[in-house]
Amino acid sequence: MSKMNPFLRIAKREIALLFNSKSSIALAILLPFISILFFNTLLSEGVARDLPVAVVDLDHTATSRNVIAQLDAAPEIKIGFYPINQQKGEELIRLGKAYGVITIPQNFEADLKSGKQVNIINQYNSNLLLAGGLEYKAFRKVIGTISAGINIEKQRKKGVSLQQALINYQPIVAENHVLSNPYTNYSYYLNTGFLTMFFQLFVMLTTIYCFGADLKYSKGNKLLSIANGSLLAIILGKVLPYTIWFLLVGIITLLSMYVWQDFPFSGSKIMVLVGLLLLILANQSLALFFISVSSSFREALTIGSGFGAVSLSFSGITFPIFGMPILLQWLSQIFPFTHFFELLLDQSQRGFPTFYSVRSIVILVILCIVPITLSWFKLKRLFLKGKFHHNI
Numbered sequence: 001m002s003k004m005n006p007f008l009r010i011a012k013r014e015i016a017l018l019f020n021s022k023s024s025i026a027l028a029i030l031l032p033f034i035s036i037l038f039f040n041t042l043l044s045e046g047v048a049r050d051l052p053v054a055v056v057d058l059d060h061t062a063t064s065r066n067v068i069a070q071l072d073a074a075p076e077i078k079i080g081f082y083p084i085n086q087q088k089g090e091e092l093i094r095l096g097k098a099y100g101v102i103t104i105p106q107n108f109e110a111d112l113k114s115g116k117q118v119n120i121i122n123q124y125n126s127n128l129l130l131a132g133g134l135e136y137k138a139f140r141k142v143i144g145t146i147s148a149g150i151n152i153e154k155q156r157k158k159g160v161s162l163q164q165a166l167i168n169y170q171p172i173v174a175e176n177h178v179l180s181n182p183y184t185n186y187s188y189y190l191n192t193g194f195l196t197m198f199f200q201l202f203v204m205l206t207t208i209y210c211f212g213a214d215l216k217y218s219k220g221n222k223l224l225s226i227a228n229g230s231l232l233a234i235i236l237g238k239v240l241p242y243t244i245w246f247l248l249v250g251i252i253t254l255l256s257m258y259v260w261q262d263f264p265f266s267g268s269k270i271m272v273l274v275g276l277l278l279l280i281l282a283n284q285s286l287a288l289f290f291i292s293v294s295s296s297f298r299e300a301l302t303i304g305s306g307f308g309a310v311s312l313s314f315s316g317i318t319f320p321i322f323g324m325p326i327l328l329q330w331l332s333q334i335f336p337f338t339h340f341f342e343l344l345l346d347q348s349q350r351g352f353p354t355f356y357s358v359r360s361i362v363i364l365v366i367l368c369i370v371p372i373t374l375s376w377f378k379l380k381r382l383f384l385k386g387k388f389h390h391n392i
Contacts, residue, residue: 006226006227006228006230006233006237007227007233007236007237008237009226009237010223010226010227010233010234010236010237010238011236011237011238011240011241013226013237014210014237014238014241014242015241017210017213018210018241021213023209023213024206024209024210027202027205027206027209028202028206028242028245028246031198031202032198032199032202032246032249032253033249033252035195035198035199035202036195036252036253036256039191039194039195039198040191040195040256040257040260040261049075049076050075050076050077050078051076051077051078051099051100051131051134051135052077052078052080052081052097052098052099053071053077053078053079053080053081053098053099053100053101053102053135054079054080054081054082054083054089054092054093054098054100054101054102055068055071055079055081055082055089055101055102055103055104056082056083056084056085056086056088056089056101056102056103056104057082057104058103058104058105058106058108059104059105059106059107059108059109061108061109062109063108063109063112064104064108064109067104067120067142067143067146068104070142070145070146071102071138071139071142074138074141074142075138076134076135076137076138077099077100077134077135077138077139080098081097081098083101086101086103086121086123089101089103089123090123093123093124093125099124099125099128099131099132099135100122100123100124100125100132100135100136100139101122101123101124102120102121102122102123102139103120103121103122103123104120105118105119105120105121108120112150120143122135122136122139124136124139148169148170151165151169152165152166152169155168155169187261187263188263188264188349189317189345189349190317191257191261191263192257192263192341192344192345192348192349193312193315193317193341194312195253195256195257196253196279196337196340196341196344197308197311197312197315197317197337197341199246199249199250199253200279200280200283200308200311200336200337200340201305201308201309202246203242203246203279203280203283203284203287204283204284204286204287204304204305204307204308205287205301205304205305205308206242206246207239207242207283207284207287207288208287208290208291208300208301208304209301210238210242211238211287211288211291212291212297212300212301212388213297215291215297215382215383215386215387215388216296216297216387216388217387218386218387219386219387220382220383220384220385220386220387221383221384221386222386223383224383224384224386231376231379231380231383234383235288235372235379239284242284243277243280243281243284246280247276247277247280250276250279250280251273251276254272254276258348263348263349264348264349265347265348266348266349266351267346267347267348267350267351267352267354267357268347268354268357269347271343271347271354271357271361272343272344272347272348274361275339275340275343275344275357275360275361275364276340278336278340278361278364278365278367278368279336279337279340279364281368282336282364282367282368282371283308283336285367285368285369285370285371285372286304286307286336286367286371287304288371288372288375288379289371289372289374289375290303290304290307291375291379291382292374292375292378292379292382293375293378294388295388295389296388296389297388307335308337310335311335311336311337311338312337314328314331314332314335314337314338315332315335315337315338315341315342316332316338316341316342317341321338333363334367336364336367339360339363339364339367340360340364342357342360343357343360343361346360
């Protein structure tokens with residue numbers, strides 16, 4: 001029992017420091033729950049709706065008004081502006097007030113009745129990939145439906161049956177089957193990524209803070225004295241309370257998605273929980289490594305926050321990993337978030353058998369062991385010295 005005393009003393013000290021430090025409270029308690037509330041509220045609709053779009057109607061006829069009404073009926077867009085010309089509409093896009101401007105030309109109704117082909121111009125901001133893509137998709141769907149109606153009506157006037165007119169207009173029909181995320185709900189995918197990314201970032205920064213603050217204020221020797229010279233007792237005493245706490249926060253994060261938001265889940269809950277624990281441990285191990293190679297508290301925080309933020313780009317959520325250069329594909333493997341995100345998608349939305357997530361688990365275990373192993377002796381020297389090289 002005496003061997004446990006140093007560990008318990010440090011653990012109790014860490015819990016007391018947690019509630020006496022505004023930074024620790026913010027990183028470990030406030031920000032995680034704010035992020036859960038923020039992202040679950042922001043993406044609660046699942047798909048962006050009522051994106052503001054401008055329409056320039058240069059025809060002012062019943063046909064042009066019908067086109068505008070059908071565009072406004074599309075759930076993705078909302079006609080909110082009616083500029084007098086195309087230039088005014090483009091200005092709305094530049095100002096960020098509208099995501100697109102649709103221009104109906106003069107003589108639109110007359111040209112349609114005379115059998116001419118007419119062009120409706122759609123301009124949208126492709127810098128905003130999600131909003132621009134939704135606007136473009138909604139525009140094409142509405143205009144395609146209107147065009148089909150006009151074409152079928154012309155055939156009916158020539159005595160062609162409705163069924164044959166439909167076949168003539170579209171002889172080949174595409175049959176799409178969505179294998180993952182069949183509801184095409186952006187929240188299912190983006191929340192899964194953003195919530196877990198911010199979660200692991202809070203784990204990383206909290207770990208750096210709880211060790212870095214002691215070293216910044218030259219308390220490393222004091223910790224070694226309490227631990228009877230045992231670095232293991234220091235690490236376990238300081239890390240374990242946060243490991244337990246963040247495991248609880250992680251479970252609440254998962255519940256917010258799969259219970260509160262009712263995201264689909266068709267895999268192994270045990271596998272996800274094991275992955276969650278390993279994600280926490282891997283980030284804590286990496287945090288200790290960053291402390292060991294840093295010359296100051298500020299430098300350790302900078303490296304840790306940079307690593308955590310960049311992990312989003314290497315996870316495949318913004319750009320597929322297989323499309324990256326080979327060097328970057330290999331680099332993506334050092335980020336714990338990459339493997340947990342893959343595991344979470346496999347076990348929730350894709351419903352893969354547990355076997356397919358074993359690789360992610362193995363790599364997460366490696367990422368728990370390797371960083372702390374590489375930093376062990378440097379950490380020992382750092383605590384013997386008692387402080388960072390630079391007190392900034």
